[in-house]
Structures are given as structure tokens and as C-alpha cells.
Amino acid sequence: MKTQIKGTYVIGDAEAIASLYEAGGFGRPRDGSLQLRFVEAAYLLSRGRIEIFKNGQNLDFDPFIHFAAQQEDFFELKYIVYKDLKERGYSVQSSASDFRVYPRGGKPGKMPAKSYVFVRSERVPIPLSELLSLMNEAQNVRKQFILAVVDEESDITFYDVKRADAAGRFEGGMSAPFPQEAAGMNKLAADAVLFKERVILADRKISELLYTKVFFGKMMDDDRLLLSLPEARYLAERGVLKLSGMDGTSLSTNVFSKNASLIDAEFEAKYTVYQDLKERGFVPKTGFKFGTHFRVYRKAEPSDKIPHSEFLLHVISAGHEFKLPVTSGAVRLANSVRKRMIYAADFGGKIEYIEFERIKM
Amino acid sequence: MKTQIKGTYVIGDAEAIASLYEAGGFGRPRDGSLQLRFVEAAYLLSRGRIEIFKNGQNLDFDPFIHFAAQQEDFFELKYIVYKDLKERGYSVQSSASDFRVYPRGGKPGKMPAKSYVFVRSERVPIPLSELLSLMNEAQNVRKQFILAVVDEESDITFYDVKRADAAGRFEGGMSAPFPQEAAGMNKLAADAVLFKERVILADRKISELLYTKVFFGKMMDDDRLLLSLPEARYLAERGVLKLSGMDGTSLSTNVFSKNASLIDAEFEAKYTVYQDLKERGFVPKTGFKFGTHFRVYRKAEPSDKIPHSEFLLHVISAGHEFKLPVTSGAVRLANSVRKRMIYAADFGGKIEYIEFERIKM
Numbered sequence: 001m002k003t004q005i006k007g008t009y010v011i012g013d014a015e016a017i018a019s020l021y022e023a024g025g026f027g028r029p030r031d032g033s034l035q036l037r038f039v040e041a042a043y044l045l046s047r048g049r050i051e052i053f054k055n056g057q058n059l060d061f062d063p064f065i066h067f068a069a070q071q072e073d074f075f076e077l078k079y080i081v082y083k084d085l086k087e088r089g090y091s092v093q094s095s096a097s098d099f100r101v102y103p104r105g106g107k108p109g110k111m112p113a114k115s116y117v118f119v120r121s122e123r124v125p126i127p128l129s130e131l132l133s134l135m136n137e138a139q140n141v142r143k144q145f146i147l148a149v150v151d152e153e154s155d156i157t158f159y160d161v162k163r164a165d166a167a168g169r170f171e172g173g174m175s176a177p178f179p180q181e182a183a184g185m186n187k188l189a190a191d192a193v194l195f196k197e198r199v200i201l202a203d204r205k206i207s208e209l210l211y212t213k214v215f216f217g218k219m220m221d222d223d224r225l226l227l228s229l230p231e232a233r234y235l236a237e238r239g240v241l242k243l244s245g246m247d248g249t250s251l252s253t254n255v256f257s258k259n260a261s262l263i264d265a266e267f268e269a270k271y272t273v274y275q276d277l278k279e280r281g282f283v284p285k286t287g288f289k290f291g292t293h294f295r296v297y298r299k300a301e302p303s304d305k306i307p308h309s310e311f312l313l314h315v316i317s318a319g320h321e322f323k324l325p326v327t328s329g330a331v332r333l334a335n336s337v338r339k340r341m342i343y344a345a346d347f348g349g350k351i352e353y354i355e356f357e358r359i360k361m
Numbered sequence: 362m363k364t365q366i367k368g369t370y371v372i373g374d375a376e377a378i379a380s381l382y383e384a385g386g387f388g389r390p391r392d393g394s395l396q397l398r399f400v401e402a403a404y405l406l407s408r409g410r411i412e413i414f415k416n417g418q419n420l421d422f423d424p425f426i427h428f429a430a431q432q433e434d435f436f437e438l439k440y441i442v443y444k445d446l447k448e449r450g451y452s453v454q455s456s457a458s459d460f461r462v463y464p465r466g467g468k469p470g471k472m473p474a475k476s477y478v479f480v481r482s483e484r485v486p487i488p489l490s491e492l493l494s495l496m497n498e499a500q501n502v503r504k505q506f507i508l509a510v511v512d513e514e515s516d517i518t519f520y521d522v523k524r525a526d527a528a529g530r531f532e533g534g535m536s537a538p539f540p541q542e543a544a545g546m547n548k549l550a551a552d553a554v555l556f557k558e559r560v561i562l563a564d565r566k567i568s569e570l571l572y573t574k575v576f577f578g579k580m581m582d583d584d585r586l587l588l589s590l591p592e593a594r595y596l597a598e599r600g601v602l603k604l605s606g607m608d609g610t611s612l613s614t615n616v617f618s619k620n621a622s623l624i625d626a627e628f629e630a631k632y633t634v635y636q637d638l639k640e641r642g643f644v645p646k647t648g649f650k651f652g653t654h655f656r657v658y659r660k661a662e663p664s665d666k667i668p669h670s671e672f673l674l675h676v677i678s679a680g681h682e683f684k685l686p687v688t689s690g691a692v693r694l695a696n697s698v699r700k701r702m703i704y705a706a707d708f709g710g711k712i713e714y715i716e717f718e719r720i721k722m
Contacts, residue, residue, distance in 0.1 A: 080581070154559055155650075157649070157650060197482060220515070228686040229513070232507075246428075247427070289512070292686075324649075326652055328649055330653015336698060339550060
């Protein structure tokens with residue numbers, strides 16, 4: 001079947017509408033002819049379904065893709081993904097910026113698309129703002145948003161990118177908002193000392209209550225609890241700790257937080273998210289072993305066995321750009337230890353929790 | 362047993378030499394008295410083995426560690442690690458900068474130390490130059506070099522950091538230096554086209570030989586091979602490929618490499634290591650899925666089954682600083698997929714391959 005290159009499309013006739021669009025879901029009918037995107041045309045050409053002419057000259061596959069790649073940004077990336085999806089049996093509609101993917105057996109015009117697939121090279125970072133706007137577009141029309149990342153080796157990794165509350169409320173299982181009540185402490189307050197980047201609480205009873213009931217800190221010995229900086233601030237703000245320096249001078253939470261920010265430039269950003277997670281009933285602990293800011297438990301009372309932490313969480317700024325190889329490693333690691341990978345960004349008080357789930361198409 | 366703080370030591374008498382040094386391996390005898398480091402003294406104090414006096418005043422554990430942490434940088438980090446090692450049954454000798462750890466049952470003066478343990482906070486990056494100099498110090502006296510990283514939660518992760526050839530020659534199992542010979546190509550040369558960040562080779566026979574015999578690229582379809590930028594340069598430099606642009610203009614490897622560097626600022630650094638790995642008989646492929654530059658096979662001939670890749674490799678500059686949470690994530694991911702984690706840095710022609718192995722003490 002003969003088709004012609006016109007501008008950024010390959011155009012087929014009424015017969016093409018019948019055999020390619022109606023039977024196969026390729027292209028979009030427009031004014032009695034069929035508009036095929038370059039990736040669709042390349043795929044049909046590779047299958048011998050069409051011939052492509054440019055100014056009267058018949059183009060083979062290689063000249064056509066050389067031409068198409070010069071005309072359209074990321075043509076070869078999109079072709080790699082389009083071909084992969086087609087070969088997996090999906091019906092795919094190609095638009096300028098993305099693919100609409102229909103459930104297997106479905107096709108354009110017969111049923112709604114299930115997913116939007118957005119194609120990206122591993123080399124091009126994605127600003128968080130762009131990602132959120134793409135996610136919102138998909139979410140507004142109730143589509144799954146899928147990011148297809150093509151790597152140096154031309155392999156594709158698919159991510160279902162969504163808000164962490166997409167499948168239900170994003171909250172943990174710790175009920176009491178205040179550790180004192182949860183730990184049965186009845187407004188006890190303990191002295192604790194800042195040792196540069198950790199806090200030592202030397203009170204056997206309170207240490208044990210905080211550790212075993214609400215999983216704060218780590219026991220240093222039978223009498224003492226080692227607390228992280230966010231844990232110490234959280235407890236101090238709730239009147240559970242009275243903080244002082246090693247020389248005995250008392251530290252307001254304000255001064256403590258300033259010290260903490262000198263030690264860890266990301267302290268305030270991390271603390272904002274830490275506090276939000278606590279309010280949601282989660283138990284955030286450091287994610288150092290996984291290269292993230294936090295590992296998070298839905299519920300943890302180490303007096304029993306410490307359970308499996310449910311997700312890893314990394315705090316990013318509103319202006320963050322996802323470097324895809326870094327994101328890929330983080331998601332892979334989370335998956336390999338059976339956890340979800342979630343990013344958190346503070347947009348002036350509202351924290352967005354964004355999950356990257358690696359999926360097989 | 363009474364001891365006195367003097368300067369940066371806690372000093373015991375002749376009796377202390379007998380009961381603490383000779384029986385327990387604590388401290389160092391000097392001029393008839395025993396010099397204890399602050400961490401040793403804190404440990405002995407916590408066990409009720411000594412009393413510590415300062416200007417005639419008896420110090421309890423908490424006042425003593427407040428004092429010690431003000432006198433000695435990272436005292437609390439060192440104490441956490443020292444205590445952990447002692448409780449695991451090791452004999453440990455403390456020096457200003459590190460711990461010497463003796464095999465279980467051994468002790469200072471009776472047998473040589475097995476390892477040097479260097480303690481670091483997760484928050485303090487380690488420059489590669491510092492790491493190499495510490496590794497060299499240990500290597501010169503045939504000690505294992507162990508990095509003990511204390512995280513925010515005061516948990517310790519131990520890494521055995523060593524050159525990748527520490528346990529034998531660092532080389533792969535691919536014998537022929539040139540892909541043509543290995544692939545049985547007899548100086549065939551194929552045209553290949555640069556599509557921005559990948560190269561397409563449209564020659565069925567050569568594509569198949571390169572893919573199945575020496576694991577270059579990834580088949581795009583039955584006729585075409587997708588090559589990564591380092592693969593394409595490597596093949597072009599060896600006369601296997603003739604490169605051109607999408608418009609048909611021929612590309613020298615020089616111009617190709619300049620283009621590649623515009624696409625990937627790290628291209629030259631990565632290529633230097635890529636080439637060295639090839640010369641060592643390894644098969645490097647992209648490590649995108651693991652967040653590293655390469656995953657590396659000892660040997661791979663995809664005509665059979667593609668084997669398990671043996672290590673992940675990340676290329677760093679000679680001026681690199683290891684950010685420990687990032688390193689921790691990379692090593693954890695490598696381990697979770699049963700691979701080694703290796704960093705490579707080019708020191709003007711000599712490439713150092715440094716492996717981080719997470720160990721349990």
C-alpha cells in the first residue's frame with residue numbers, strides 16, 4: 001500500500017483507513033485520508049505493510065528512519081518503545097508527546113486508553129515540575145502514567161509513576177500522635193545531650209519506653225538511647241526531651257535545629273517530611289543502608305520483632321531534577337529488598353509523595 | 362582500679378598494666394604506667410573495671426563521655442565502633458586515627474593485627490585520595506583495610522575496601538583482543554549510522570556476529586544492531602565500523618567522540634575505563650538498571666545463555682569524594698543482585714579499580 005510523506009506525517013488513502021486504522025488501530029483518519037506518525041509508518045514499513053514515498057521516490061527502511069530521525073526529536077527512542085509495545089500485543093496510539101496504550105485486545109475508538117506512556121532517554125533529566133504536570137494530565141483523565149526510559153543499550157525500563165496515595169490513604173499504623181502517650185510516659189521529660197550529630201538520652205526507663213514502644217533511637221547500652229537529629233527534635237518539640245550541649249548548657253529546639261542544619265544542610269527539608277510522616281502514623285528511620293534519607297515502617301514496636309520496612313523515602317526539593325540513572329538505581333534497590341520507592345517534595349506546606357514502581361509491560 | 366585523666370589519655374599504674382594490658386589487651390604501657398585512649402577508658406568505666414579521676418574528682422560515665430567528646434574529634438563515633446567490636450569478641454587496639462583489630466583470641470603483642478579499622482561518620486565524605494592513602498598504609502603492612510561507617514541511627518556498616526585485584530588478577534575470560542577475530546569476521550567492515558545517542562548498524566551478518574559472538578549491542582530487529590556510544594567508538598577504532606551521520610556524511614572517530622561528549626559529558630572518562638576493561642578481557646555493558654555506568658561480565662556469548670554479570674562498575678574522577686550514603690546504596694544494590702561493586706578512577710593512564718565489599722564483623 002502506497003503512502004506519502006507530508007510534513008510530519010505519512011499519509012495513506014481511504015484504503016489505508018480501512019486496512020490500517022479500522023483493522024489495526026494505526027494512525028488517525030483526517031479528511032478522508034489516514035495520518036500516520038513516523039513511528040507508526042516505520043513499524044508498518046518494517047513489516048512490509050506499506051511503501052513510503054517522498055517526492056515520488058520510494059524509501060527503504062533505513063533511509064526512512066534516517067529522514068524521520070532528522071525531522072523528529074527522539075524519533076529513534078520512540079520507535080524502540082513503540083515497537084516493543086506492539087510486539088507485546090498492545091494497541092498503541094501515537095501522539096506528538098506520548099503513546100496511548102490500550103488494554104490487550106482493545107484499540108483506539110473502541111474503548112478508552114488505559115495508560116499514557118511517556119518516552120525519555122536516560123540522559124535527559126526530568127524536572128519534578130514537568131513530571132507532576134505529565135502525571136496530572138494523565139490523572140485528570142484517569143489514565144495510568146507510565147514513564148518509559150530508554151537506556152544506553154536501547155533497553156527499556158517502564159515505571160508506573162503515581163502519587164503514593166493512589167491506591168488508598170497514605171498512612172501508617174501508629175495511632176497516638178504523641179510518643180509520651182503511646183509510650184505510657186505521662187509527661188515524663190528526660191535530659192538528653194547533643195554529641196555533634198547524635199543525641200544521647202541517659203535515662204533507663206524513658207530510653208526503654210521510647211525504644212520498645214514507639215521505636216525511637218537505638219539502645220547504646222542498658223541505660224542509654226542514641227537518637228538521630230530528627231528524632232531528638234521531634235521529641236524535644238513535644239516536651240519529651242530537654243536538650244543540652246556536652247558542656248551542660250541548655251539548648252532550645254531552635255538553637256538545636258540551627259546546629260543540626262550546620263551538620264546536615266538538608267536537615268530542615270528532611271525534618272519537614274519526617275514530621276509529616278510521623279503525623280501520618282508512620283515510623284521513619286534512617287535509610288542510610290539503602291542510600292536514601294529514610295526507610296519507613298507502617299508500624300513498629302521493637303518489643304516484639306522489628307517488622308519489614310515498607311518503603312524507602314528520599315526527600316527532594318520542589319526544583320529537583322530526576323537524573324534517571326540515579327532514580328533507576330534507587331528503584332531497583334527498593335524493589336530488590338521488597339520495598340516501595342517514594343520521593344517527597346515540600347511545596348510550601350503541601351508535601352507531594354511520588355512513587356516510582358518499576359513494571360513489566 | 363583508679364585511673365587519672367592526663368591530656369588525651371587516661372593513665373593507670375603498674376597494676377593496670379598487669380590486669381588491663383597483659384590480661385585484656387587494653388591500652389599501651391609507657392614508662393611503667395598504662396596509657397588508655399578515651400574510648401578504652403569509657404568502655405572499661407562502663408564495665409566497672411576502672412574509676413576515672415580528673416583533678417581529684419571521680420567522674421561517672423556520662424560526665425566522662427561529655428568531657429571526652431569535647432576533647433577528641435568523633436569520640437562518640439569511635440566509642441560506638443569500639444564497643445561493637447569488643448562485644449563481638451575482638452581484641453582491639455586503639456590509636457589516634459584507627460583501630461587495630463586482632464583475630465578472635467589474639468591480642469596486641471602476642472600476634473600481628475589482622476585489620477585496620479577506620480571510623481567515619483556517614484556525613485563526612487571521603488576523598489578518593491585519602492581513601493587510597495589509608496588503603497596503601499594498610500596494604501604496606503599487609504593488613505585488611507576496613508571502613509566502619511556510623512550512620513544517623515548510630516548503626517555501623519563495615520566495608521572491606523580493597524583493590525579489585527587483591528584476590529587475583531583482575532581480568533575477564535574473553536580471549537581475542539579484536540572483535541573481528543573473535544567473531545570470525547576477517548576484517549569485514551560495516552557502515553553504521555549515529556542516531557544522536559546510539560548507533561544503528563544495518564548489516565544482518567555483521568550484526569549477528571557482533572551480538573552473538575562478542576556481545577556488542579542489542580538486536581533491534583533481524584537485520585540491525587543497536588550499539589551504545591562506547592561500543593561504537595571501540596569498534597570504529599578497530600576498523601570494524603565506518604561511522605556516518607543520519608545525513609550520510611562520514612564521521613571520523615575523533616568527530617564521533619566529540620559528538621558523544623556533547624551528549625554525555627562523562628563519555629571520555631567512561632570510554633577510557635571501557636577500553637581498559639575490554640583489554641582485560643571483560644564484557645562491559647551499561648549498568649543503567651543498577652544506577653552505575655557499567656555492569657560487567659567475565660565472559661558472555663549470547664548465542665548461548667547470557668550469563669550473570671559479575672560486577673557493577675562506576676567511573677569516578679581522581680578528585681572524587683565518596684558521599685557515603687550514595688556509596689552505601691550502590692554497594693547494597695550490588696550485593697542484593699549478587700555482584701561486586703567496583704569504582705574505577707584514571708590516574709593519568711593507570712586506572713585504579715577499588716572494590717567496596719560490605720562485610721559482617
